[in-house]
Amino acid sequence: MALTDAEVARYARQLLLPGMGEAAQEALRDARIRVTGGGLSVAPATYYLAAAGVGTLWFDDPDEVKPEAGAGFALGPDDLGRPRGAALAGFARWASGLVTADLFRPGSRPTALLVCGSSPDVSRAIADEARLLQLPHVVADVDGQGGAVTSVPVGSPCYSCATRPGLGGAPTADGGATVGSLAALELILLLTGASQEPRARRIEVFRGTPLVRATARQPGCACAGPVAAGLAP
Amino acid sequence: MSARVPSARLDIRAHTCPVTWVKARIALSRIAEGEVLEVLLRDGEPRENVPRSAEEDGHRVIRLEPAPEEGEGTWRVWLARGAPVEERTWP
Structure with missing residues:
Protein backbone atom coordinates (compact mmCIF):
# COMPACT_ATOMS: atom_id res chain seq x y z
CA MET A 1 0.00 0.00 0.00
CA ALA A 2 1.31 3.41 -0.97
CA LEU A 3 2.33 5.88 1.71
CA THR A 4 -0.47 8.07 2.98
CA ASP A 5 -0.29 11.86 2.96
CA ALA A 6 0.25 11.75 6.71
CA GLU A 7 3.16 9.35 6.30
CA VAL A 8 4.75 11.40 3.54
CA ALA A 9 4.50 14.50 5.71
CA ARG A 10 5.84 12.69 8.78
CA TYR A 11 8.81 11.09 7.03
CA ALA A 12 9.49 13.73 4.35
CA ARG A 13 13.05 14.48 5.39
CA GLN A 14 13.89 10.82 5.82
CA LEU A 15 12.49 10.05 2.36
CA LEU A 16 15.16 12.32 0.90
CA LEU A 17 18.06 10.49 2.52
CA PRO A 18 20.41 8.45 0.31
CA GLY A 19 18.99 5.04 -0.41
CA MET A 20 15.63 5.88 1.08
CA GLY A 21 12.44 6.30 -0.87
CA GLU A 22 8.88 5.14 -0.94
CA ALA A 23 9.74 1.43 -1.10
CA ALA A 24 12.17 1.65 1.80
CA GLN A 25 9.69 3.59 3.91
CA GLU A 26 7.01 1.03 3.12
CA ALA A 27 9.40 -1.72 4.19
CA LEU A 28 9.83 0.01 7.53
CA ARG A 29 6.09 0.38 7.93
CA ASP A 30 5.57 -3.30 7.18
CA ALA A 31 8.26 -4.41 9.64
CA ARG A 32 7.33 -6.07 12.91
CA ILE A 33 10.20 -5.85 15.35
CA ARG A 34 10.50 -7.87 18.52
CA VAL A 35 12.52 -5.79 20.96
CA THR A 36 14.05 -7.93 23.66
CA GLY A 37 15.90 -7.08 26.83
CA GLY A 38 15.99 -4.14 29.13
CA GLY A 39 19.54 -2.92 28.73
CA LEU A 40 20.50 0.73 28.60
CA SER A 41 20.30 0.74 24.81
CA VAL A 42 16.64 -0.18 24.56
CA ALA A 43 15.15 3.28 25.13
CA PRO A 44 17.12 5.22 22.51
CA ALA A 45 16.74 2.35 20.04
CA THR A 46 13.00 2.32 20.62
CA TYR A 47 12.77 6.05 20.08
CA TYR A 48 14.62 5.97 16.77
CA LEU A 49 12.81 2.91 15.43
CA ALA A 50 9.43 4.45 16.20
CA ALA A 51 10.41 7.84 14.84
CA ALA A 52 11.82 6.29 11.65
CA GLY A 53 8.49 4.68 10.85
CA VAL A 54 8.79 1.04 11.88
CA GLY A 55 5.19 -0.11 11.81
CA THR A 56 5.09 -2.51 14.73
CA LEU A 57 7.22 -2.82 17.85
CA TRP A 58 6.66 -5.70 20.23
CA PHE A 59 8.45 -5.53 23.57
CA ASP A 60 9.61 -8.73 25.16
CA ASP A 61 10.65 -7.67 28.65
CA PRO A 62 8.57 -8.98 31.55
CA ASP A 63 10.61 -7.35 34.31
CA GLU A 64 9.09 -4.60 36.34
CA VAL A 65 10.38 -1.05 36.19
CA LYS A 66 12.60 -0.51 39.21
CA PRO A 67 14.21 2.71 40.42
CA GLU A 68 17.51 1.58 38.91
CA ALA A 69 15.74 0.54 35.70
CA GLY A 70 17.97 0.26 32.70
CA ALA A 71 15.78 2.08 30.26
CA GLY A 72 17.10 5.57 30.71
CA PHE A 73 15.02 8.57 29.83
CA ALA A 74 12.10 6.55 28.51
CA LEU A 75 10.70 5.65 31.88
CA GLY A 76 9.63 8.01 34.60
CA PRO A 77 8.43 7.78 38.20
CA ASP A 78 4.92 6.90 37.04
CA ASP A 79 6.29 3.75 35.42
CA LEU A 80 7.73 2.28 38.62
CA GLY A 81 6.26 -1.15 39.23
CA ARG A 82 4.82 -1.48 35.72
CA PRO A 83 6.01 -4.23 33.38
CA ARG A 84 8.93 -2.63 31.57
CA GLY A 85 7.73 -3.89 28.19
CA ALA A 86 4.39 -2.16 28.64
CA ALA A 87 6.11 1.03 29.71
CA LEU A 88 8.39 0.93 26.68
CA ALA A 89 5.40 0.35 24.41
CA GLY A 90 3.85 3.50 25.84
CA PHE A 91 7.10 5.35 25.23
CA ALA A 92 7.14 4.17 21.60
CA ARG A 93 3.60 5.41 21.07
CA TRP A 94 4.62 8.74 22.57
CA ALA A 95 7.51 8.91 20.10
CA SER A 96 5.24 8.34 17.10
CA GLY A 97 1.51 8.26 16.69
CA LEU A 98 1.95 6.06 13.62
CA VAL A 99 3.56 3.07 15.38
CA THR A 100 1.76 0.05 16.77
CA ALA A 101 3.50 -0.83 20.02
CA ASP A 102 2.54 -3.56 22.45
CA LEU A 103 3.88 -6.45 24.48
CA PHE A 104 5.30 -9.39 22.58
CA ARG A 105 2.91 -12.30 22.88
CA PRO A 106 3.28 -15.97 21.94
CA GLY A 107 2.16 -16.46 18.37
CA SER A 108 3.27 -13.00 17.28
CA ARG A 109 5.31 -13.24 14.09
CA PRO A 110 8.10 -10.69 14.01
CA THR A 111 10.09 -9.98 10.85
CA ALA A 112 13.25 -9.01 12.76
CA LEU A 113 14.67 -8.76 16.26
CA LEU A 114 16.48 -6.08 18.18
CA VAL A 115 18.40 -7.56 21.09
CA CYS A 116 19.18 -5.20 23.95
CA GLY A 117 20.24 -7.74 26.53
CA SER A 118 21.60 -6.74 29.87
CA SER A 119 24.62 -9.03 29.34
CA PRO A 120 26.36 -10.76 26.43
CA ASP A 121 25.15 -14.15 27.67
CA VAL A 122 21.52 -13.02 27.58
CA SER A 123 22.05 -11.47 24.17
CA ARG A 124 23.70 -14.64 22.85
CA ALA A 125 20.75 -16.80 23.88
CA ILE A 126 18.24 -14.50 22.18
CA ALA A 127 20.41 -14.07 19.10
CA ASP A 128 20.66 -17.84 18.74
CA GLU A 129 16.91 -18.07 18.88
CA ALA A 130 16.63 -15.45 16.14
CA ARG A 131 19.17 -17.28 14.01
CA LEU A 132 17.25 -20.55 14.29
CA LEU A 133 14.04 -18.75 13.37
CA GLN A 134 15.87 -17.28 10.36
CA LEU A 135 15.11 -13.72 11.37
CA PRO A 136 17.53 -10.86 10.76
CA HIS A 137 18.64 -9.34 14.03
CA VAL A 138 20.80 -6.66 15.53
CA VAL A 139 22.42 -7.00 18.94
CA ALA A 140 23.32 -4.01 21.09
CA ASP A 141 25.89 -4.53 23.86
CA VAL A 142 26.77 -1.71 26.21
CA ASP A 143 29.86 -1.70 28.39
CA GLY A 144 31.90 0.73 30.41
CA GLN A 145 33.72 2.20 27.40
CA GLY A 146 30.82 2.35 24.96
CA GLY A 147 29.84 -0.99 23.52
CA ALA A 148 29.16 -2.75 20.25
CA VAL A 149 26.43 -3.30 17.68
CA THR A 150 26.34 -6.56 15.74
CA SER A 151 24.22 -6.89 12.59
CA VAL A 152 23.22 -10.41 11.63
CA PRO A 153 21.35 -10.76 8.33
CA VAL A 154 19.82 -14.19 7.69
CA GLY A 155 22.51 -16.75 6.85
CA SER A 156 25.43 -14.56 7.88
CA PRO A 157 28.00 -15.20 10.62
CA CYS A 158 26.15 -15.37 13.90
CA TYR A 159 26.45 -13.15 16.93
CA SER A 160 28.71 -15.63 18.69
CA CYS A 161 31.08 -15.67 15.70
CA ALA A 162 31.17 -11.89 15.64
CA THR A 163 31.59 -11.27 19.32
CA ARG A 164 34.85 -10.74 21.06
CA PRO A 165 35.24 -9.81 24.68
CA GLY A 166 34.63 -6.19 25.42
CA LEU A 167 36.51 -4.13 27.92
CA GLY A 168 33.82 -4.69 30.50
CA GLY A 169 32.95 -2.20 33.15
CA ALA A 170 29.55 -1.05 34.22
CA PRO A 171 27.43 0.10 31.29
CA THR A 172 26.90 3.84 31.12
CA ALA A 173 23.95 5.89 29.96
CA ASP A 174 26.17 7.58 27.37
CA GLY A 175 27.15 4.21 25.97
CA GLY A 176 23.52 3.12 25.97
CA ALA A 177 22.49 6.17 23.97
CA THR A 178 25.28 5.72 21.43
CA VAL A 179 24.88 1.99 21.01
CA GLY A 180 21.09 2.12 21.04
CA SER A 181 20.87 4.73 18.32
CA LEU A 182 23.47 2.89 16.22
CA ALA A 183 21.57 -0.36 16.68
CA ALA A 184 18.37 1.26 15.46
CA LEU A 185 20.18 2.61 12.39
CA GLU A 186 21.72 -0.78 11.61
CA LEU A 187 18.33 -2.45 11.86
CA ILE A 188 16.78 0.21 9.61
CA LEU A 189 19.51 -0.42 7.02
CA LEU A 190 18.86 -4.16 7.24
CA LEU A 191 15.12 -3.71 6.79
CA THR A 192 15.26 -1.22 3.95
CA GLY A 193 18.30 -2.36 1.99
CA ALA A 194 19.27 1.32 1.90
CA SER A 195 22.93 0.41 1.84
CA GLN A 196 24.84 -1.48 -0.81
CA GLU A 197 27.47 -2.48 1.72
CA PRO A 198 27.50 -5.94 3.30
CA ARG A 199 25.43 -5.71 6.43
CA ALA A 200 26.99 -8.59 8.37
CA ARG A 201 29.22 -6.42 10.48
CA ARG A 202 30.07 -5.26 13.95
CA ILE A 203 30.55 -1.69 15.07
CA GLU A 204 32.60 -1.37 18.22
CA VAL A 205 32.44 1.97 19.98
CA PHE A 206 35.31 2.85 22.27
CA ARG A 207 34.95 6.16 24.07
CA GLY A 208 32.95 7.60 21.22
CA THR A 209 35.12 6.33 18.39
CA PRO A 210 33.55 3.66 16.16
CA LEU A 211 35.46 0.82 14.54
CA VAL A 212 33.58 -1.10 11.85
CA ARG A 213 34.52 -4.57 10.69
CA ALA A 214 32.82 -7.23 8.62
CA THR A 215 32.03 -10.34 10.60
CA ALA A 216 33.44 -13.75 9.74
CA ARG A 217 32.22 -17.21 10.55
CA GLN A 218 34.29 -19.07 13.12
CA PRO A 219 35.38 -22.57 12.08
CA GLY A 220 33.02 -25.21 13.32
CA CYS A 221 30.31 -22.82 14.42
CA ALA A 222 26.78 -24.20 14.25
CA CYS A 223 25.71 -21.18 12.21
CA ALA A 224 27.38 -22.75 9.17
CA GLY A 225 24.83 -25.56 9.32
CA PRO A 226 21.59 -26.11 7.49
CA VAL A 227 19.98 -22.91 8.75
CA ALA A 228 22.72 -20.81 7.14
CA ALA A 229 22.31 -22.79 3.94
CA GLY A 230 18.58 -22.17 3.92
CA LEU A 231 17.86 -25.87 4.30
CA ALA A 232 16.17 -25.78 7.67
CA PRO A 233 12.39 -25.63 7.89
CA MET B 1 9.13 22.75 -26.06
CA SER B 2 8.31 19.07 -25.98
CA ALA B 3 5.22 17.76 -27.71
CA ARG B 4 4.97 14.98 -25.19
CA VAL B 5 1.86 14.64 -23.08
CA PRO B 6 2.11 14.16 -19.33
CA SER B 7 1.31 10.67 -18.18
CA ALA B 8 0.64 11.75 -14.62
CA ARG B 9 -0.40 14.89 -12.79
CA LEU B 10 0.37 16.06 -9.29
CA ASP B 11 -1.01 19.03 -7.36
CA ILE B 12 1.28 20.11 -4.53
CA ARG B 13 -0.11 23.59 -4.01
CA ALA B 14 -1.31 22.71 -0.53
CA HIS B 15 2.12 21.61 0.66
CA THR B 16 5.33 23.24 1.81
CA CYS B 17 8.98 22.24 1.60
CA PRO B 18 10.19 19.51 1.89
CA VAL B 19 6.88 17.71 1.27
CA THR B 20 6.55 19.42 -2.12
CA TRP B 21 9.66 17.79 -3.54
CA VAL B 22 9.10 14.49 -1.70
CA LYS B 23 5.67 14.09 -3.29
CA ALA B 24 7.05 15.01 -6.71
CA ARG B 25 9.91 12.55 -6.26
CA ILE B 26 7.51 9.74 -5.35
CA ALA B 27 5.29 10.57 -8.32
CA LEU B 28 8.33 10.50 -10.63
CA SER B 29 9.32 7.11 -9.27
CA ARG B 30 5.93 5.76 -10.38
CA ILE B 31 6.29 6.67 -14.06
CA ALA B 32 8.61 5.18 -16.63
CA GLU B 33 11.87 6.74 -17.74
CA GLY B 34 11.14 9.39 -20.38
CA GLU B 35 7.53 9.88 -19.33
CA VAL B 36 6.37 13.28 -18.17
CA LEU B 37 4.88 14.34 -14.87
CA GLU B 38 2.86 17.55 -14.72
CA VAL B 39 3.12 19.32 -11.39
CA LEU B 40 0.99 22.22 -10.22
CA LEU B 41 2.75 24.30 -7.62
CA ARG B 42 2.73 27.68 -5.99
CA ASP B 43 4.96 30.56 -6.93
CA GLY B 44 7.93 31.25 -4.69
CA GLU B 45 9.75 28.50 -2.85
CA PRO B 46 8.05 25.53 -4.59
CA ARG B 47 8.59 27.03 -8.06
CA GLU B 48 12.26 27.57 -7.28
CA ASN B 49 13.06 24.38 -5.41
CA VAL B 50 11.08 21.60 -7.09
CA PRO B 51 12.53 22.07 -10.60
CA ARG B 52 16.03 22.48 -9.18
CA SER B 53 15.74 19.36 -7.03
CA ALA B 54 14.37 17.42 -9.99
CA GLU B 55 17.37 18.35 -12.12
CA GLU B 56 19.74 17.46 -9.30
CA ASP B 57 18.03 14.07 -9.16
CA GLY B 58 18.62 13.41 -12.85
CA HIS B 59 15.25 14.48 -14.29
CA ARG B 60 14.62 17.14 -16.90
CA VAL B 61 12.48 20.26 -16.70
CA ILE B 62 10.77 20.61 -20.06
CA ARG B 63 8.18 23.24 -19.22
CA LEU B 64 7.85 25.85 -16.50
CA GLU B 65 5.10 28.43 -16.89
CA THR B 74 -0.25 28.71 -9.70
CA TRP B 75 2.63 27.51 -11.85
CA ARG B 76 2.90 24.41 -14.01
CA VAL B 77 6.07 22.41 -14.43
CA TRP B 78 6.57 19.39 -16.66
CA LEU B 79 9.23 16.99 -15.45
CA ALA B 80 10.55 14.24 -17.71
CA ARG B 81 11.76 11.32 -15.70
CA GLY B 82 15.42 10.68 -16.29
CA ALA B 83 17.62 7.73 -15.58
CA PRO B 84 18.21 7.57 -11.85
CA VAL B 85 21.44 9.24 -10.87
CA GLU B 86 23.94 6.98 -9.24
CA GLU B 87 22.56 6.38 -5.79
CA ARG B 88 24.64 7.58 -2.92
CA THR B 89 24.83 4.92 -0.29
CA TRP B 90 25.28 4.67 3.40
CA PRO B 91 28.62 3.54 4.74
Missing part, protein backbone atom coordinates in the same frame (compact mmCIF):
# COMPACT_ATOMS: atom_id res chain seq x y z
CA PRO B 66 2.40 30.30 -15.02
CA ALA B 67 -0.96 28.54 -14.96
CA PRO B 68 -3.44 31.25 -13.95
CA GLU B 69 -6.33 29.19 -15.26
CA GLU B 70 -5.61 26.79 -12.38
CA GLY B 71 -5.77 29.55 -9.80
CA GLU B 72 -3.97 32.71 -8.80
CA GLY B 73 -0.27 32.19 -8.19
Whole structure:
Protein backbone atom coordinates (compact mmCIF):
# COMPACT_ATOMS: atom_id res chain seq x y z
CA MET A 1 0.00 0.00 0.00
CA ALA A 2 1.31 3.41 -0.97
CA LEU A 3 2.33 5.88 1.71
CA THR A 4 -0.47 8.07 2.98
CA ASP A 5 -0.29 11.86 2.96
CA ALA A 6 0.25 11.75 6.71
CA GLU A 7 3.16 9.35 6.30
CA VAL A 8 4.75 11.40 3.54
CA ALA A 9 4.50 14.50 5.71
CA ARG A 10 5.84 12.69 8.78
CA TYR A 11 8.81 11.09 7.03
CA ALA A 12 9.49 13.73 4.35
CA ARG A 13 13.05 14.48 5.39
CA GLN A 14 13.89 10.82 5.82
CA LEU A 15 12.49 10.05 2.36
CA LEU A 16 15.16 12.32 0.90
CA LEU A 17 18.06 10.49 2.52
CA PRO A 18 20.41 8.45 0.31
CA GLY A 19 18.99 5.04 -0.41
CA MET A 20 15.63 5.88 1.08
CA GLY A 21 12.44 6.30 -0.87
CA GLU A 22 8.88 5.14 -0.94
CA ALA A 23 9.74 1.43 -1.10
CA ALA A 24 12.17 1.65 1.80
CA GLN A 25 9.69 3.59 3.91
CA GLU A 26 7.01 1.03 3.12
CA ALA A 27 9.40 -1.72 4.19
CA LEU A 28 9.83 0.01 7.53
CA ARG A 29 6.09 0.38 7.93
CA ASP A 30 5.57 -3.30 7.18
CA ALA A 31 8.26 -4.41 9.64
CA ARG A 32 7.33 -6.07 12.91
CA ILE A 33 10.20 -5.85 15.35
CA ARG A 34 10.50 -7.87 18.52
CA VAL A 35 12.52 -5.79 20.96
CA THR A 36 14.05 -7.93 23.66
CA GLY A 37 15.90 -7.08 26.83
CA GLY A 38 15.99 -4.14 29.13
CA GLY A 39 19.54 -2.92 28.73
CA LEU A 40 20.50 0.73 28.60
CA SER A 41 20.30 0.74 24.81
CA VAL A 42 16.64 -0.18 24.56
CA ALA A 43 15.15 3.28 25.13
CA PRO A 44 17.12 5.22 22.51
CA ALA A 45 16.74 2.35 20.04
CA THR A 46 13.00 2.32 20.62
CA TYR A 47 12.77 6.05 20.08
CA TYR A 48 14.62 5.97 16.77
CA LEU A 49 12.81 2.91 15.43
CA ALA A 50 9.43 4.45 16.20
CA ALA A 51 10.41 7.84 14.84
CA ALA A 52 11.82 6.29 11.65
CA GLY A 53 8.49 4.68 10.85
CA VAL A 54 8.79 1.04 11.88
CA GLY A 55 5.19 -0.11 11.81
CA THR A 56 5.09 -2.51 14.73
CA LEU A 57 7.22 -2.82 17.85
CA TRP A 58 6.66 -5.70 20.23
CA PHE A 59 8.45 -5.53 23.57
CA ASP A 60 9.61 -8.73 25.16
CA ASP A 61 10.65 -7.67 28.65
CA PRO A 62 8.57 -8.98 31.55
CA ASP A 63 10.61 -7.35 34.31
CA GLU A 64 9.09 -4.60 36.34
CA VAL A 65 10.38 -1.05 36.19
CA LYS A 66 12.60 -0.51 39.21
CA PRO A 67 14.21 2.71 40.42
CA GLU A 68 17.51 1.58 38.91
CA ALA A 69 15.74 0.54 35.70
CA GLY A 70 17.97 0.26 32.70
CA ALA A 71 15.78 2.08 30.26
CA GLY A 72 17.10 5.57 30.71
CA PHE A 73 15.02 8.57 29.83
CA ALA A 74 12.10 6.55 28.51
CA LEU A 75 10.70 5.65 31.88
CA GLY A 76 9.63 8.01 34.60
CA PRO A 77 8.43 7.78 38.20
CA ASP A 78 4.92 6.90 37.04
CA ASP A 79 6.29 3.75 35.42
CA LEU A 80 7.73 2.28 38.62
CA GLY A 81 6.26 -1.15 39.23
CA ARG A 82 4.82 -1.48 35.72
CA PRO A 83 6.01 -4.23 33.38
CA ARG A 84 8.93 -2.63 31.57
CA GLY A 85 7.73 -3.89 28.19
CA ALA A 86 4.39 -2.16 28.64
CA ALA A 87 6.11 1.03 29.71
CA LEU A 88 8.39 0.93 26.68
CA ALA A 89 5.40 0.35 24.41
CA GLY A 90 3.85 3.50 25.84
CA PHE A 91 7.10 5.35 25.23
CA ALA A 92 7.14 4.17 21.60
CA ARG A 93 3.60 5.41 21.07
CA TRP A 94 4.62 8.74 22.57
CA ALA A 95 7.51 8.91 20.10
CA SER A 96 5.24 8.34 17.10
CA GLY A 97 1.51 8.26 16.69
CA LEU A 98 1.95 6.06 13.62
CA VAL A 99 3.56 3.07 15.38
CA THR A 100 1.76 0.05 16.77
CA ALA A 101 3.50 -0.83 20.02
CA ASP A 102 2.54 -3.56 22.45
CA LEU A 103 3.88 -6.45 24.48
CA PHE A 104 5.30 -9.39 22.58
CA ARG A 105 2.91 -12.30 22.88
CA PRO A 106 3.28 -15.97 21.94
CA GLY A 107 2.16 -16.46 18.37
CA SER A 108 3.27 -13.00 17.28
CA ARG A 109 5.31 -13.24 14.09
CA PRO A 110 8.10 -10.69 14.01
CA THR A 111 10.09 -9.98 10.85
CA ALA A 112 13.25 -9.01 12.76
CA LEU A 113 14.67 -8.76 16.26
CA LEU A 114 16.48 -6.08 18.18
CA VAL A 115 18.40 -7.56 21.09
CA CYS A 116 19.18 -5.20 23.95
CA GLY A 117 20.24 -7.74 26.53
CA SER A 118 21.60 -6.74 29.87
CA SER A 119 24.62 -9.03 29.34
CA PRO A 120 26.36 -10.76 26.43
CA ASP A 121 25.15 -14.15 27.67
CA VAL A 122 21.52 -13.02 27.58
CA SER A 123 22.05 -11.47 24.17
CA ARG A 124 23.70 -14.64 22.85
CA ALA A 125 20.75 -16.80 23.88
CA ILE A 126 18.24 -14.50 22.18
CA ALA A 127 20.41 -14.07 19.10
CA ASP A 128 20.66 -17.84 18.74
CA GLU A 129 16.91 -18.07 18.88
CA ALA A 130 16.63 -15.45 16.14
CA ARG A 131 19.17 -17.28 14.01
CA LEU A 132 17.25 -20.55 14.29
CA LEU A 133 14.04 -18.75 13.37
CA GLN A 134 15.87 -17.28 10.36
CA LEU A 135 15.11 -13.72 11.37
CA PRO A 136 17.53 -10.86 10.76
CA HIS A 137 18.64 -9.34 14.03
CA VAL A 138 20.80 -6.66 15.53
CA VAL A 139 22.42 -7.00 18.94
CA ALA A 140 23.32 -4.01 21.09
CA ASP A 141 25.89 -4.53 23.86
CA VAL A 142 26.77 -1.71 26.21
CA ASP A 143 29.86 -1.70 28.39
CA GLY A 144 31.90 0.73 30.41
CA GLN A 145 33.72 2.20 27.40
CA GLY A 146 30.82 2.35 24.96
CA GLY A 147 29.84 -0.99 23.52
CA ALA A 148 29.16 -2.75 20.25
CA VAL A 149 26.43 -3.30 17.68
CA THR A 150 26.34 -6.56 15.74
CA SER A 151 24.22 -6.89 12.59
CA VAL A 152 23.22 -10.41 11.63
CA PRO A 153 21.35 -10.76 8.33
CA VAL A 154 19.82 -14.19 7.69
CA GLY A 155 22.51 -16.75 6.85
CA SER A 156 25.43 -14.56 7.88
CA PRO A 157 28.00 -15.20 10.62
CA CYS A 158 26.15 -15.37 13.90
CA TYR A 159 26.45 -13.15 16.93
CA SER A 160 28.71 -15.63 18.69
CA CYS A 161 31.08 -15.67 15.70
CA ALA A 162 31.17 -11.89 15.64
CA THR A 163 31.59 -11.27 19.32
CA ARG A 164 34.85 -10.74 21.06
CA PRO A 165 35.24 -9.81 24.68
CA GLY A 166 34.63 -6.19 25.42
CA LEU A 167 36.51 -4.13 27.92
CA GLY A 168 33.82 -4.69 30.50
CA GLY A 169 32.95 -2.20 33.15
CA ALA A 170 29.55 -1.05 34.22
CA PRO A 171 27.43 0.10 31.29
CA THR A 172 26.90 3.84 31.12
CA ALA A 173 23.95 5.89 29.96
CA ASP A 174 26.17 7.58 27.37
CA GLY A 175 27.15 4.21 25.97
CA GLY A 176 23.52 3.12 25.97
CA ALA A 177 22.49 6.17 23.97
CA THR A 178 25.28 5.72 21.43
CA VAL A 179 24.88 1.99 21.01
CA GLY A 180 21.09 2.12 21.04
CA SER A 181 20.87 4.73 18.32
CA LEU A 182 23.47 2.89 16.22
CA ALA A 183 21.57 -0.36 16.68
CA ALA A 184 18.37 1.26 15.46
CA LEU A 185 20.18 2.61 12.39
CA GLU A 186 21.72 -0.78 11.61
CA LEU A 187 18.33 -2.45 11.86
CA ILE A 188 16.78 0.21 9.61
CA LEU A 189 19.51 -0.42 7.02
CA LEU A 190 18.86 -4.16 7.24
CA LEU A 191 15.12 -3.71 6.79
CA THR A 192 15.26 -1.22 3.95
CA GLY A 193 18.30 -2.36 1.99
CA ALA A 194 19.27 1.32 1.90
CA SER A 195 22.93 0.41 1.84
CA GLN A 196 24.84 -1.48 -0.81
CA GLU A 197 27.47 -2.48 1.72
CA PRO A 198 27.50 -5.94 3.30
CA ARG A 199 25.43 -5.71 6.43
CA ALA A 200 26.99 -8.59 8.37
CA ARG A 201 29.22 -6.42 10.48
CA ARG A 202 30.07 -5.26 13.95
CA ILE A 203 30.55 -1.69 15.07
CA GLU A 204 32.60 -1.37 18.22
CA VAL A 205 32.44 1.97 19.98
CA PHE A 206 35.31 2.85 22.27
CA ARG A 207 34.95 6.16 24.07
CA GLY A 208 32.95 7.60 21.22
CA THR A 209 35.12 6.33 18.39
CA PRO A 210 33.55 3.66 16.16
CA LEU A 211 35.46 0.82 14.54
CA VAL A 212 33.58 -1.10 11.85
CA ARG A 213 34.52 -4.57 10.69
CA ALA A 214 32.82 -7.23 8.62
CA THR A 215 32.03 -10.34 10.60
CA ALA A 216 33.44 -13.75 9.74
CA ARG A 217 32.22 -17.21 10.55
CA GLN A 218 34.29 -19.07 13.12
CA PRO A 219 35.38 -22.57 12.08
CA GLY A 220 33.02 -25.21 13.32
CA CYS A 221 30.31 -22.82 14.42
CA ALA A 222 26.78 -24.20 14.25
CA CYS A 223 25.71 -21.18 12.21
CA ALA A 224 27.38 -22.75 9.17
CA GLY A 225 24.83 -25.56 9.32
CA PRO A 226 21.59 -26.11 7.49
CA VAL A 227 19.98 -22.91 8.75
CA ALA A 228 22.72 -20.81 7.14
CA ALA A 229 22.31 -22.79 3.94
CA GLY A 230 18.58 -22.17 3.92
CA LEU A 231 17.86 -25.87 4.30
CA ALA A 232 16.17 -25.78 7.67
CA PRO A 233 12.39 -25.63 7.89
CA MET B 1 9.13 22.75 -26.06
CA SER B 2 8.31 19.07 -25.98
CA ALA B 3 5.22 17.76 -27.71
CA ARG B 4 4.97 14.98 -25.19
CA VAL B 5 1.86 14.64 -23.08
CA PRO B 6 2.11 14.16 -19.33
CA SER B 7 1.31 10.67 -18.18
CA ALA B 8 0.64 11.75 -14.62
CA ARG B 9 -0.40 14.89 -12.79
CA LEU B 10 0.37 16.06 -9.29
CA ASP B 11 -1.01 19.03 -7.36
CA ILE B 12 1.28 20.11 -4.53
CA ARG B 13 -0.11 23.59 -4.01
CA ALA B 14 -1.31 22.71 -0.53
CA HIS B 15 2.12 21.61 0.66
CA THR B 16 5.33 23.24 1.81
CA CYS B 17 8.98 22.24 1.60
CA PRO B 18 10.19 19.51 1.89
CA VAL B 19 6.88 17.71 1.27
CA THR B 20 6.55 19.42 -2.12
CA TRP B 21 9.66 17.79 -3.54
CA VAL B 22 9.10 14.49 -1.70
CA LYS B 23 5.67 14.09 -3.29
CA ALA B 24 7.05 15.01 -6.71
CA ARG B 25 9.91 12.55 -6.26
CA ILE B 26 7.51 9.74 -5.35
CA ALA B 27 5.29 10.57 -8.32
CA LEU B 28 8.33 10.50 -10.63
CA SER B 29 9.32 7.11 -9.27
CA ARG B 30 5.93 5.76 -10.38
CA ILE B 31 6.29 6.67 -14.06
CA ALA B 32 8.61 5.18 -16.63
CA GLU B 33 11.87 6.74 -17.74
CA GLY B 34 11.14 9.39 -20.38
CA GLU B 35 7.53 9.88 -19.33
CA VAL B 36 6.37 13.28 -18.17
CA LEU B 37 4.88 14.34 -14.87
CA GLU B 38 2.86 17.55 -14.72
CA VAL B 39 3.12 19.32 -11.39
CA LEU B 40 0.99 22.22 -10.22
CA LEU B 41 2.75 24.30 -7.62
CA ARG B 42 2.73 27.68 -5.99
CA ASP B 43 4.96 30.56 -6.93
CA GLY B 44 7.93 31.25 -4.69
CA GLU B 45 9.75 28.50 -2.85
CA PRO B 46 8.05 25.53 -4.59
CA ARG B 47 8.59 27.03 -8.06
CA GLU B 48 12.26 27.57 -7.28
CA ASN B 49 13.06 24.38 -5.41
CA VAL B 50 11.08 21.60 -7.09
CA PRO B 51 12.53 22.07 -10.60
CA ARG B 52 16.03 22.48 -9.18
CA SER B 53 15.74 19.36 -7.03
CA ALA B 54 14.37 17.42 -9.99
CA GLU B 55 17.37 18.35 -12.12
CA GLU B 56 19.74 17.46 -9.30
CA ASP B 57 18.03 14.07 -9.16
CA GLY B 58 18.62 13.41 -12.85
CA HIS B 59 15.25 14.48 -14.29
CA ARG B 60 14.62 17.14 -16.90
CA VAL B 61 12.48 20.26 -16.70
CA ILE B 62 10.77 20.61 -20.06
CA ARG B 63 8.18 23.24 -19.22
CA LEU B 64 7.85 25.85 -16.50
CA GLU B 65 5.10 28.43 -16.89
CA PRO B 66 2.40 30.30 -15.02
CA ALA B 67 -0.96 28.54 -14.96
CA PRO B 68 -3.44 31.25 -13.95
CA GLU B 69 -6.33 29.19 -15.26
CA GLU B 70 -5.61 26.79 -12.38
CA GLY B 71 -5.77 29.55 -9.80
CA GLU B 72 -3.97 32.71 -8.80
CA GLY B 73 -0.27 32.19 -8.19
CA THR B 74 -0.25 28.71 -9.70
CA TRP B 75 2.63 27.51 -11.85
CA ARG B 76 2.90 24.41 -14.01
CA VAL B 77 6.07 22.41 -14.43
CA TRP B 78 6.57 19.39 -16.66
CA LEU B 79 9.23 16.99 -15.45
CA ALA B 80 10.55 14.24 -17.71
CA ARG B 81 11.76 11.32 -15.70
CA GLY B 82 15.42 10.68 -16.29
CA ALA B 83 17.62 7.73 -15.58
CA PRO B 84 18.21 7.57 -11.85
CA VAL B 85 21.44 9.24 -10.87
CA GLU B 86 23.94 6.98 -9.24
CA GLU B 87 22.56 6.38 -5.79
CA ARG B 88 24.64 7.58 -2.92
CA THR B 89 24.83 4.92 -0.29
CA TRP B 90 25.28 4.67 3.40
CA PRO B 91 28.62 3.54 4.74
